Amino acid sequence: MSETTPRPERLPGDLTREQLVDRIIRVDQAGEYGAVRIYEGQLSVLGRTPAGGVIRSMAVKEREHLSKFNELIVERRVRPTAMQPFWHLAGFTLGATTALLGPRAAMACTVAVEEVIDEHYAGQVAKLGDDEGELRDICERYRQDEIDHRDTGLKHGAEQAPGYRALTGAIKAGSRLAIWLSERI
Ligand SMILES: [Fe+2]
Ligand SMILES: [Fe+2]
Numbered sequence: 001m002s003e004t005t006p007r008p009e010r011l012p013g014d015l016t017r018e019q020l021v022d023r024i025i026r027v028d029q030a031g032e033y034g035a036v037r038i039y040e041g042q043l044s045v046l047g048r049t050p051a052g053g054v055i056r057s058m059a060v061k062e063r064e065h066l067s068k069f070n071e072l073i074v075e076r077r078v079r080p081t082a083m084q085p086f087w088h089l090a091g092f093t094l095g096a097t098t099a100l101l102g103p104r105a106a107m108a109c110t111v112a113v114e115e116v117i118d119e120h121y122a123g124q125v126a127k128l129g130d131d132e133g134e135l136r137d138i139c140e141r142y143r144q145d146e147i148d149h150r151d152t153g154l155k156h157g158a159e160q161a162p163g164y165r166a167l168t169g170a171i172k173a174g175s176r177l178a179i180w181l182s183e184r185i
Contacts (some may be wrong), residue, residue, distance in 0.1 A: 021132060022078050023183045024124050028139070029069035030081040030182035031117060034091040035062040035070045038113065041095020053104035054156060058110065058149050065142050072135070081182040090178070094171070099161035105167060107158035114150035118143055120179055 015023065039059035073080055081087075098109035106174055121143035128136040161167060 001008055017131075020127060021076065021135065021155075022138070024128070024135065025069060025076055025078045027073045027120075027179055028079050028124075028142075029066070029078075030074050030083060030087055031120070031179065032066035032069050033084065034087045034140075034178060035113070035117075036066050037088055037091025038095035038109065041092035041097075042099040043095075045096055045099035046103055046106060051104065051106065051156070054152060055106065058152060061145050061149070065145070068138060082185050083178075083182055087182070089180065094174070098167075098171075101167075102161065104157040104161035107127075107153040107156045107169050108161040109171055110153035110175055111150050111158040112168035113175050114146045114153065115168075116172050116175040116179070117146045118150065121146065126143045 036059065039055055039062060042055050043052065043059065046055060072078070094109065095106070099106045121139045124139045124161055127142065128139070158164070
């Protein structure tokens with residue numbers, strides 16, 4: 001880009017507004033889809049146990065989030081991530097595996113994922129301007145829901161899960177990779 005061309009709102013290598021909004025909707029739809037699948041995996045194992053009710057109530061919110069982003073994908077003509085079939089399986093597997101380790105490990109999974117998603121939504125809210133006020137409000141509202149889920153996980157013994165630090169560390173790394181891929185692919 002020539003130095004004489006004034007482009008105050010955009011630096012070389014930055015995304016255009018349209019590309020930014022595209023990425024935000026694509027990755028958020030993928031993330032909410034993954035969240036629904038994680039809870040489906042957890043419920044396949046813990047659905048009839050005392051933890052089932054708590055997990056189901058979080059799953060209800062994730063389905064709400066997902067249906068909003070499904071709408072936005074259509075309205076804004078965004079290409080969904082090509083990773084969707086993979087997230088279908090990976091989300092369910094992550095949910096079922098953590099649930100097999102016990103209800104506290106399932107809660108630790110929620111804490112790990114929601115901590116990453118809280119940062120992720122906060123980053124998006126900071127990037128969106130008033131021209132995308134509606135999308136920004138959605139991201140902020142959902143961020144609050146995800147923070148509630150994190151707190152629910154903590155309240156239900158997440159930190160007492162065996163190997164809490166290693167488990168949450170691995171899940172966070174996986175979640176960050178999933179975000180990176182779903183923004184781009
Ligand atoms: Fe969500
Ligand atoms: Fe959530």
